[in-house]
Amino acid sequence: MTTTTAWRADPYDCALRTGRGPLFLRRHDGWLLPLEVERWCQAPDRADRSVLDRCRGTVLDVGCGPGRLVAALAAGGRPALGIDISPEAVARTVRLGGSALCRSVFEPLPAEGRWDTALLIDGNIGIGGDPAALLGRLRQVVSPSGCLVAESAPVDVDECCEVRVDDGRGERGAPFPWARVGTRALARYARRAGWDVSEQWTLEGRTFLSLAPQSSAAARA
Incomplete structure (x- = not known):
């Protein structure tokens, strides 16, 4: 089953509909990574606002x-688009007043190569289970003068594995590839994919990197 199909199945959509967890990513060995559904469904917090201020x-x-970030940008009159492979995520974003498409980042996107800012927040560096491929793809999406703001894992980790969405009550989704990378690993993948780290900051226990496209000369070096 594809990653796209996995995220469209319960229990992820169920959690988004109610705005409540518990919800986890379960690794094959039983290890659980809590997903912060309640925070995702609330208004942007101080850490989120630090990201929005840099857009x-x-x-x-x-x-x-x-859709909390897209809706906040839209409320401030900022041009923003969310993409997600979950129809429920897209529907909730639109209900909040944001614009969103049910689309994978690896599919054709509007305005490719012209986006001023791209966001990879809430663990989304893990999309596809291959940070190098994801960061390389976003070099095609962001303009040469744009930036990418990415959130790293709060621990020093570099892991690609297969996981399932798990509600902690016996309901599990289909397996799909995912990645977790800490700050050092994220910076390393970014440089290999043609990005330079222009800023790093930590707030509310969350760490973010702002990435700028490397110049052509630097990318060839």
């Missing part, structure tokens, strides 16, 4: 989830 121009939120 400029047109903004693409990759894996927008229930």
Whole structure:
């Protein structure tokens, strides 16, 4: 089963409909990563606002989830689009007043190569289970003068594995590839994919990197 199909199945959509967890990513060995559904379904917090403050121009939120960031940008008159492979995530984003498409980042996207800012927040560096491929894809999506704001895992980790969405009550989704990368690993993948780290900050226990496309000369070096 594809990653796209997995995220369209319960229990993920069920959690977004109710705005409540518990919800986890379950690794094959039984290890559970809690997913912060309640926070995702609330208004942006202080850490989120630090991300929004760094957005400029047109903004693409990759894996927008229930849409709090897209809706906040739209409320401020900022041009923003969310993409997510979950129909429920897209529907909730639209209900909040944001614009969203049910689309994978690896599918054709509107305005490719012209986005001023792209966001990979809430663990979305894990999309596809291959951070190098994801960051390389976003080099095609973001403009040469744009930026990418990515959130890293709160621990020093570099892991690609197969997981399932699990509600902790016996309901599990289909397996799909996922990745978790800490700050050092994210910076390393970014440089290999043609990005430079222009800023790093931590707030509310969350760490973010702002990435800028490397110049052509630097990318060839």
